[in-house]
Amino acid sequence: MFGWLKRRKRRRIAEQPWPAQWSQVLTLNVRQYRVADEQLRLRWQDVTRIIVAEKYWEGCDGLAINDEIRVTIAAQAAMMVLGVQDFYFDNVRTILIHPAFQRATMRDGMVVEEGRPLAGQAWQGGPVVLSWADVLAGARSNNGGRNLVVHEFAHCLDGLDGEMGGNPVFDNPETAQRWQQVCSREFEQLGRAAIAGRRVLLDHYGASSPAEFFAVASETFFEMPERMQQSMPELFELMVEYFKVNPDVKGWGLRKR
Numbered sequence: 687m688f689g690w691l692k693r694r695k696r697r698r699i700a701e702q703p704w705p706a707q708w709s710q711v712l713t714l715n716v717r718q719y720r721v722a723d724e725q726l727r728l729r730w731q732d733v734t735r736i737i738v739a740e741k742y743w744e745g746c747d748g749l750a751i752n753d754e755i756r757v758t759i760a761a762q763a764a765m766m767v768l769g770v771q772d773f774y775f776d777n778v779r780t781i782l783i784h785p786a787f788q789r790a791t792m793r794d795g796m797v798v799e800e801g802r803p804l805a806g807q808a809w810q811g812g813p814v815v816l817s818w819a820d821v822l823a824g825a826r827s828n829n830g831g832r833n834l835v836v837h838e839f840a841h842c843l844d845g846l847d848g849e850m851g852g853n854p855v856f857d858n859p860e861t862a863q864r865w866q867q868v869c870s871r872e873f874e875q876l877g878r879a880a881i882a883g884r885r886v887l888l889d890h891y892g893a894s895s896p897a898e899f900f901a902v903a904s905e906t907f908f909e910m911p912e913r914m915q916q917s918m919p920e921l922f923e924l925m926v927e928y929f930k931v932n933p934d935v936k937g938w939g940l941r942k943r
């Protein structure tokens with residue numbers, strides 16, 4: 687779609703009255719929204735409704751899609767791009783939702799979640815597949831730092847360079863280089879902790895590949911920012927630069943726009 691047409695459509699979506707029931711869904715289901723201040727909430731609502739409107743939502747295995755499902759998922763994806771101007775996961779068109787966890791086989795070009803119960807998938811250029819039960823578990827509570835929607839949409843962000851390889855795109859080449867250094871060090875450390883069975887802040891699953899490392903680190907960044915800042919300050923700062931928000935400060939340090 688042409689950029690100007692897209693922007694006009696998005697403006698129209700943002701001009702519609704915000705449905706009161708959607709606020710109820712967000713305060714019930716999205717933990718971070720519950721404690722967000724007014725300015726952050728308004729930005730969050732705008733991004734959420736554009737994602738709701740622009741994606742194709744399909745229920746699988748008999749799951750009937752409703753506003754609660756759409757809004758809960760869209761708001762968590764929105765959380766990841768609150769700091770970014772005019773980006774609404776344009777590389778994701780379809781979101782498939784199953785009632786509960788499902789199994790899938792490994793295929794080329796697809797990131798499947800091996801080693802933990804398969805709750806979601808993100809395919810390069812394909813749909814995001816989620817289990818509603820797992821979405822809710824990660825959305826409503828801290829869930830030990832796990833957030834399925836953040837995990838799968840992190841794979842989608844990672845894929846913007848054409849490959850889900852754990853190398854998110856940074857505007858600044860120096861930051862990209864620092865990302866490489868810090869991440870390879872942290873990835874190795876996580877691998878050693880996983881082999882030794884030693885619990886650390888990041889889920890051991892992140893040691894399975896650089897792509898999973900980025901997805902797991904993104905979950906921790908949004909779910910346990912304070913702990914991440916304390917125990918992995920360099921990685922935390924890089925995540926702040928990447929997502930252009932700091933979930934550990936009031937109002938998330940959103941730049942005025």
Ligand SMILES: [Zn+2]
Nearest residue numbers: 797799898901
């Ligand atoms: Zn993954």
